[in-house]
Amino acid sequence: MPTIETERLRLRMFRPDDLDDLAAMFADPEVVKYVGEGKPASREEAAKALDSIIANWSKNGFGRWAAIDKATDAFIGFGGLRSLFGTPEVVYHLAKENWGKGFATELGRAALRFGFEDRGFDRIVAITKPLNAASIHVLEKLGMKYEKHAHYYDLDVVQYEIGRNEFKWDGSAYTLRAE
Numbered sequence: 001m002p003t004i005e006t007e008r009l010r011l012r013m014f015r016p017d018d019l020d021d022l023a024a025m026f027a028d029p030e031v032v033k034y035v036g037e038g039k040p041a042s043r044e045e046a047a048k049a050l051d052s053i054i055a056n057w058s059k060n061g062f063g064r065w066a067a068i069d070k071a072t073d074a075f076i077g078f079g080g081l082r083s084l085f086g087t088p089e090v091v092y093h094l095a096k097e098n099w100g101k102g103f104a105t106e107l108g109r110a111a112l113r114f115g116f117e118d119r120g121f122d123r124i125v126a127i128t129k130p131l132n133a134a135s136i137h138v139l140e141k142l143g144m145k146y147e148k149h150a151h152y153y154d155l156d157v158v159q160y161e162i163g164r165n166e167f168k169w170d171g172s173a174y175t176l177r178a179e
Contacts, residue, residue: 011065021075034132127157
């Protein structure tokens with residue numbers, strides 16, 4: 001399973017000992033406002049999510065990484081790729097104290113590069129709730145374009161997309177290591 005280093009982030013595989021950090025993030029009402037039903041998750045729900053994240057790498061050959069701030073070695077959130085009904089989807093979630101620092105864009109850009117260059121995807125999508133202006137801004141910074149309004153997981157969302165030929169790497173640091 002690969003690890004990616006960007007200028008400020010280490011994107012590594014989740015481990016069982018990440019549960020405390022993940023559970024704390026999922027318990028924050030502001031962090032989950034635009035996730036699912038918008039309600040904080042219990043520690044048990046976070047544990048199920050962690051197990052699913054770890055298992056999806058083996059199942060799909062891609063997945064979500066724990067995002068670590070290289071300067072502090074602190075868990076700041078997670079992101080990467082997951083499958084949206086068979087189509088690769090870029091995702092990112094950050095703990096509130098890490099919002100507004102460009103980490104979501106840096107993580108999203110690395111996930112897109114991994115998807116296009118290392119997994120050979122032709123197209124990657126992203127979904128968010130229509131009122132999540134911060135997430136839409138990140139998607140647009142990544143070069144993704146609005147595709148449609150959709151209804152997935154009993155939620156109304158907007159879907160953005162980007163093709164391999166449209167993705168432009170900005171030249172920033174990116175190192176991929178196999179584990």
